[in-house]
Amino acid sequence: MGAAPLTCADAIAAAIAIQGPIPVAHFMAAANRHYYTTRDPLGVAGDFTTAPEISQMFGELVGLWLADLWLRAGKPDVHYVELGPGRGTLAADALRAMRSAGLEPPVHLVETSPALREQQLKRCPGAVFHDDVDSLPDDRPLLIVANEFFDALPVRQLVRAANGWRERHVAWANPVFVPVASGPPLDDILPQELREAPPGSIIETSPASAAIARRIGHRLATQRGAALIIDYGYEGPAIGDTLQAVRAHGFANPFEEPGERDLTAHVDLATLAEAARAEGASSFGPVDQGAWLERMGIGARAERLSAGAPARCDEIAAAVARLTAPDQMGRLFKALALTAPDWPQPARFEG
Ligand code: SAH
DSSP states (O other), rough: OOOOOHHHHHHHHHHHHHOSSHHHHHHHHHHHHHHTTTTTOTTTSBBBOHHHHOOOHHHHHHHHHHHHHHTTOOOOOOOEEEEEESSSSSHHHHHHHTTTTTTOEEEEOOOOHHHHHHHHHSSSTTOOSSSSSHHHHOOOEEEEESSSSSGOOEEEEEEEEETTTEEEEEEEEEEEEEEEEEOOOOGGGSSSSHHTOOOTTEEOHHHHHHHHHHHHHHHHHHEEEEEEEEEEEEESSSSSOOEEEEEETEEEEETSTSSSSEEOEEEEEEHHHHHHHHHTEEEEEEEEEHHHHHTHHHHHHHHHHEEEEEEEGHHHHHHHHHHOOOOTTTTTEEEEEEOOTTTTOOOOOOO
């Protein structure tokens, strides 16, 4: 009889046994690497649903927004790039809408999961895959889309312990993982207004996300193009623990069963914008997803779809509500636009 295979939890517990508690960011990175490489997490049978899986209207409006910018930029040859494309649904819908405007760019997908790459290739035949943004082509402007990508990247958490701010780590208290404050004091790196927060307060930062935003900003400033980043987010830095686990469409303890649950954190869109601007890109927004979709004409698009398929009228109206209503995805999710400094201003980001 062979030994039972090592689970992701076993591997993390072993690492902690050797080196002591690990930063939350390392725990999150290891858990999500395992999670995304071993399954398709999307859809009714999976753990969560995203905007492009709710309705084709989402990807179509993203495609129209990109096509509008491209037309006003003088129709240059471009590459379409998507970060973390999931099942490839958004890309397929956006590319279809772009085609109707005469835009048919080569497709580049930044994706680490073999299971999801397989799905993406079915919907986007001929797509070129990349492990990260560094290998993207540098010969043309890039039209970049990232929906619910940054929320899966690791966050560091700082926690106000009794003796000051420390980094939040994960310890192994067999048989469970528990968060602990550990490491040297960090008070001196925090803005004064956050230092005096009550014990137990948590601040998150995502160096991995900021690093990618910087590289996108650099590409846009040097190669031209634009990026649309949509995620559930806030304009930080702020106090708050947003690390969460989702399994089978419900919330779960983020420290249980690493690698079997989707770990996400809210995205600090202001910090992403700042990182891109530091490299010379321009930023617009963030604006609420609901407001942006309405300004992009989701109402009119829904009417046209319903007219063509009266039996689906209720389903289409429900999808619009889910994507735009303030108590559903409309306000929690936000859109941030980044552009080359000499590109036209993106549509529907005013105000
Ligand atoms: N954008 C899709 C899927 C969101 S789920 C949608 O809206 O439906 C997150 C996506 O990011 C998945 O495709 C996942 O495999 C990918 N992903 C997560 N971490 C990644 C990483 N470090 N590098 C590249 N892709 C990653």
